[in-house]
Amino acid sequence: MTTSILEALIQLFALFSAGRGKEGIALGRAHAARYMRNQLPKNLVDDSLVRFDELVDQFQRLPGQGKEMKAKRLAKLSVKLLRTCSQINKGLEWHEKHVVVVRLLEYLNEFQDAETERLFLKTVADSFSIPESRVDALLNMVEVPIDQSRLAIPEIFELNSGFLGRRFSGRLIGLHLEEGNLFLIRTADEGNQRINHQDLATGRVALLAPGGTLRDSMGSTMFHSELVAHRQKSISSNESLLLRAEDVSHYFNFPHEQALHQFNFQAEGGQLVGIMGGSGSGKSTLLSVLNGSTKPSFGSVTINGTDIHSRPNGVAGWIGHVPQEDVLIAELTVRENLAFNAQLSLGTQPKEVREARVDEVLTQLGLKEIQDLRVGSVLDKVISGGQRKRVNIGLELLRKPPVLFLDEPTSGLSSRDSEQILDILKELTYAGQLVFAVLHQPSSDLFKMLDRLFLLDVGGHPIFWGNPLDAVKHFNSLASRVHAEECECSSCGNVNPEQLFDIIEAQTVDEYGRKTQTRRTS
Structure with missing residues (x-):
C-alpha cells in the first residue's frame, strides 16, 4: 500500500466520523483501527490513528451552524470525499474496495445518521463503481440479523448445519466476489473467531481469500476451498468430475521392489492437489499411475467410474500431462509451437477454430507479448524459464483436458515465476478442472493455494491425504509438539511446509x- 493510498483511506474514515460527537468519533476511530490492523504493522497503525485524529479535528473546524452553513459544510465535505475516493481508486483492487465499503457500513450500522449516511455512502459506492444491487447485498449482510433468510437476495448464499454441522453455530452467509475468487462471509458464531491468523470480532464480515481459513470459537475450521467446491456444485449443471484411486499399490518386479504401498483417495473437479515427498518416495511413479501411463500392480484408478487403465478409450482426451522436461521446438516461436501442437491435437477442427484457441491460451497464460519470440534452447536462451514453463503448460491446455498432471512445474523457477504458475493452475480449478502437481519446497503462499495434499514417505509409503493445513496439525500432534493445533505463525500467518519433513525424517x-x-517414530 502506498503512502498516498493510506492517507486517502485515513481521510475516508475521518470524513465519515467527523461531526458525530465524541461517541461517534471514538467509534469511527475504533473501526478505522480495526481496518488498519489488517493492512499494516502495529507501529504504522498507531501513526495512522494519530493522523486520523488530526484530520477529524480539521474537518470539525469547518463552520456548520445554521441551515445554510450546514449545507455549505456538507458540500465541502462531499468534495473532499470525491477527491479521496478518486485517490483510492488509483491503488485499491476491486475486492479491497468492497472491504472498505463493508467496514464503513459496519460503522454506520452502529452509529446511524440517515441523511449523511445515504449521501456519503452513495458517493463512495458510485466512485468505486460498485452497483446499487451489490451495495444493497452488503448492507443486508451487515445490518440484518444472521438468522434471517436471504433467499430473496440472489447475490447472497447461505450455508446451514446440513453443510457446516456444528461449525460456526450451524449458520453462515456469504457473497462471492468472482474476480479473484474471494468470499465475504459472516457467521452465527458469537465467540472468538480467527480469519487466517487475525482475530475477528463477533458479527463482523470477513474476507476469505484463496488459501485462507476461518476458525470458529470451538477450533473448527472452514477452508476457502470448501466454499469454492460448494459454489461450483450449486451452480454447475455438468456432471461432477471424480477421480478415485482404490486399493492401489505398485511393484517394479512383483513381489519385490515395491514402488507404492496401498492407498485410497478420491479427488474432485475444482481441486488443486499437491504431491510432495522426499527423494525416492515415488512421486513420479505415483503420477504415472494416476495419469494412465503405468498400470498399477493392484487396484484401480477411475474417472467418473471409468477405469483409465483397462478402458483407456473411455477417457480419451480427458487427461493432460506436462512433464518436467521441455517438449518445445527451439527453432519455432511461442505461437508456432502452440499452433503446431494445436494442429496435432485439434486437427479435426477448422483452422479458424484452432487459431482462436491458440489466441485464448496465449491470453490466458500471459504470453501475448512474446508470441513472436523464438523459444530457443537451454544453451540459446530467448525467453525466461517461467515463460518456457507456461508455454509447456499451454501445449496441454489447448485440448482443455478435465484432469491435468504436472511434474514439478515450479522446479528451477524464481519465487515470482513459481507463484505465477500456481496462480494459473489455481485459475484452471475455478473452471472445474482437476489439477495434480508434484511440488518441491513450495513457499507458504504456494502451499496454502493447495486444496488437497498427498504426502509420500521414502519407499512409496502414503502418509497423508487431506487439507494441507491439516497436515501441519496432524504431524505436529504426532510429534507431540507444543501448540500442535497451530498450523500458521500467530504473528504473520505463514506456514513452513518444510516442518513436515523435519518431523517425518527426524532421527x-x-x-x-x-x-x-x-528414524524417530511416534
Whole structure:
C-alpha cells in the first residue's frame, strides 16, 4: 500500500466520523483501527490513528451552524470525499474496495445518521463503481440479523448445519466476489473467531481469500476451498468430475521392489492437489499411475467410474500431462509451437477454430507479448524459464483436458515465476478442472493455494491425504509438539511446509546426544 493510498483511506474514515460527537468519533476511530490492523504493522497503525485524529479535528473546524452553513459544510465535505475516493481508486483492487465499503457500513450500522449516511455512502459506492444491487447485498449482510433468510437476495448464499454441522453455530452467509475468487462471509458464531491468523470480532464480515481459513470459537475450521467446491456444485449443471484411486499399490518386479504401498483417495473437479515427498518416495511413479501411463500392480484408478487403465478409450482426451522436461521446438516461436501442437491435437477442427484457441491460451497464460519470440534452447536462451514453463503448460491446455498432471512445474523457477504458475493452475480449478502437481519446497503462499495434499514417505509409503493445513496439525500432534493445533505463525500467518519433513525424517539420538541412523517414530 502506498503512502498516498493510506492517507486517502485515513481521510475516508475521518470524513465519515467527523461531526458525530465524541461517541461517534471514538467509534469511527475504533473501526478505522480495526481496518488498519489488517493492512499494516502495529507501529504504522498507531501513526495512522494519530493522523486520523488530526484530520477529524480539521474537518470539525469547518463552520456548520445554521441551515445554510450546514449545507455549505456538507458540500465541502462531499468534495473532499470525491477527491479521496478518486485517490483510492488509483491503488485499491476491486475486492479491497468492497472491504472498505463493508467496514464503513459496519460503522454506520452502529452509529446511524440517515441523511449523511445515504449521501456519503452513495458517493463512495458510485466512485468505486460498485452497483446499487451489490451495495444493497452488503448492507443486508451487515445490518440484518444472521438468522434471517436471504433467499430473496440472489447475490447472497447461505450455508446451514446440513453443510457446516456444528461449525460456526450451524449458520453462515456469504457473497462471492468472482474476480479473484474471494468470499465475504459472516457467521452465527458469537465467540472468538480467527480469519487466517487475525482475530475477528463477533458479527463482523470477513474476507476469505484463496488459501485462507476461518476458525470458529470451538477450533473448527472452514477452508476457502470448501466454499469454492460448494459454489461450483450449486451452480454447475455438468456432471461432477471424480477421480478415485482404490486399493492401489505398485511393484517394479512383483513381489519385490515395491514402488507404492496401498492407498485410497478420491479427488474432485475444482481441486488443486499437491504431491510432495522426499527423494525416492515415488512421486513420479505415483503420477504415472494416476495419469494412465503405468498400470498399477493392484487396484484401480477411475474417472467418473471409468477405469483409465483397462478402458483407456473411455477417457480419451480427458487427461493432460506436462512433464518436467521441455517438449518445445527451439527453432519455432511461442505461437508456432502452440499452433503446431494445436494442429496435432485439434486437427479435426477448422483452422479458424484452432487459431482462436491458440489466441485464448496465449491470453490466458500471459504470453501475448512474446508470441513472436523464438523459444530457443537451454544453451540459446530467448525467453525466461517461467515463460518456457507456461508455454509447456499451454501445449496441454489447448485440448482443455478435465484432469491435468504436472511434474514439478515450479522446479528451477524464481519465487515470482513459481507463484505465477500456481496462480494459473489455481485459475484452471475455478473452471472445474482437476489439477495434480508434484511440488518441491513450495513457499507458504504456494502451499496454502493447495486444496488437497498427498504426502509420500521414502519407499512409496502414503502418509497423508487431506487439507494441507491439516497436515501441519496432524504431524505436529504426532510429534507431540507444543501448540500442535497451530498450523500458521500467530504473528504473520505463514506456514513452513518444510516442518513436515523435519518431523517425518527426524532421527533419534543416542545417550550422548548424537543423531543415529534410526528414524524417530511416534
